[in-house]
Amino acid sequence: MATVDIKGVRKSYSGREVLSAIDLAMGDGELICLLGPSGCGKTTLLRIVAGFIQPDAGQVLVAGDDVTKLPTARRRMGMVFQSYSLFPNMTALDNVCFGPRVAGQKRDVQLARARQLLDMVGLSSHEAKFPHQLSGGQQQRVALARALAVQPQVLLLDEPLSALDAKVRVQLREEIRRIQRETGVTTMLVTHDQEEALSISDRVAVMNGGRLLQVATPAAIYREPADGFVARFIGSGAVFAGQAQGDHVRVADFTLPAHAAAAHPRGEPVEMFIRPEKVQLTPRNGHIPTGALAGEVRETIFLGSLTRVRIAVHGATDLHLWADLASEHAEDFKPGAPVVAQWDASAPRVMKA
Numbered sequence: 251m252a253t254v255d256i257k258g259v260r261k262s263y264s265g266r267e268v269l270s271a272i273d274l275a276m277g278d279g280e281l282i283c284l285l286g287p288s289g290c291g292k293t294t295l296l297r298i299v300a301g302f303i304q305p306d307a308g309q310v311l312v313a314g315d316d317v318t319k320l321p322t323a324r325r326r327m328g329m330v331f332q333s334y335s336l337f338p339n340m341t342a343l344d345n346v347c348f349g350p351r352v353a354g355q356k357r358d359v360q361l362a363r364a365r366q367l368l369d370m371v372g373l374s375s376h377e378a379k380f381p382h383q384l385s386g387g388q389q390q391r392v393a394l395a396r397a398l399a400v401q402p403q404v405l406l407l408d409e410p411l412s413a414l415d416a417k418v419r420v421q422l423r424e425e426i427r428r429i430q431r432e433t434g435v436t437t438m439l440v441t442h443d444q445e446e447a448l449s450i451s452d453r454v455a456v457m458n459g460g461r462l463l464q465v466a467t468p469a470a471i472y473r474e475p476a477d478g479f480v481a482r483f484i485g486s487g488a489v490f491a492g493q494a495q496g497d498h499v500r501v502a503d504f505t506l507p508a509h510a511a512a513a514h515p516r517g518e519p520v521e522m523f524i525r526p527e528k529v530q531l532t533p534r535n536g537h538i539p540t541g542a543l544a545g546e547v548r549e550t551i552f553l554g555s556l557t558r559v560r561i562a563v564h565g566a567t568d569l570h571l572w573a574d575l576a577s578e579h580a581e582d583f584k585p586g587a588p589v590v591a592q593w594d595a596s597a598p599r600v601m602k603a
């Protein structure tokens with residue numbers, strides 16, 4: 251396996267910068283997800299690592315060796331595409347054998363390796379089937395086995411699950427993580443699905459507008475987003491623009507508790523972010539505690555064991571909060587119900603605007 255170091259990588263098309271001085275270090279055997287909206291540059295970065303695209307500036311190092319100028323075939327990388335890209339005239343077994351065959355391995359070695367990998371992805375009983383005889387999830391498993399057959403130093407996955415239905419997507423992402431851990435291969439996975447990224451990665455690299463905004467563990471990304479974009483993009487929650495006021499944030503005509511605001515100079519423009527699981531709701535009976543917000547339930551979204559409730563804040567037409575409630579306790583909070591929303595002052599994240 252190998253480390254991957256991306257240093258100062260830039261790329262522009264027709265004068266438009268799509269990657270801006272990207273620096274990213276991947277540890278040996280680590281799985282990193284590049285996460286961001288469409289057009290943020292994540293696939294371009296993956297393809298530069300793979301060697302399909304040359305950067306305008308910067309380097310890609312694998313195990314300390316500069317591979318920036320090396321052709322794809324000499325980089326010892328395995329690639330899995332969104333579209334599977336299996337050879338339609340080959341069986342699953344022959345698809346997996348393809349890389350070792352091109353590398354000149356003996357047929358018995360090819361077959362042993364291919365059968366081992368098909369067993370690893372749960373398809374040993376399908377080795378004689380052609381791609382059109384396999385489901386989408388099975389085809390993607392074959393594509394994963396084929397990528398691993400060449401014993402790559404680095405595995406690159408470009409939106410590998412986006413063409414699958416929701417249930418298969420969840421099953422296959424768990425399989426990818428299991429196989430990645432078993433093989434120990436250093437892996438970069440591109441996705442726009444935050445749940446996918448948070449559930450399987452060692453670290454998440456959030457991108458937007460060709461820039462890396464934050465690289466951290468899934469828990470750190472969720473609990474401590476670096477800025478308002480990351481906060482909005484990862485999970486759910488409310489982001490309020492205001493000014494720091496000691497251990498509070500002034501938002502419109504409200505002074506809201508937030509211990510984290512004390513780290514910012516008084517009056518500095520900030521964004522206060524709070525997750526829905528941190529917001530407590532009670533029916534409004536006339537008394538509004540200090541630091542709480544009066545509001546009205548506008549909608550509820552049933553999520554199984556949880557129900558997500560959107561609250562419009564009284565006195566500010568553009569302020570909304572989200573709160574997560576246990577579904578069995580959500581009956582008292584139907585649309586139109588008057589409520590009080592509050593939270594512990596340690597809960598909000600406060601970021602410079």
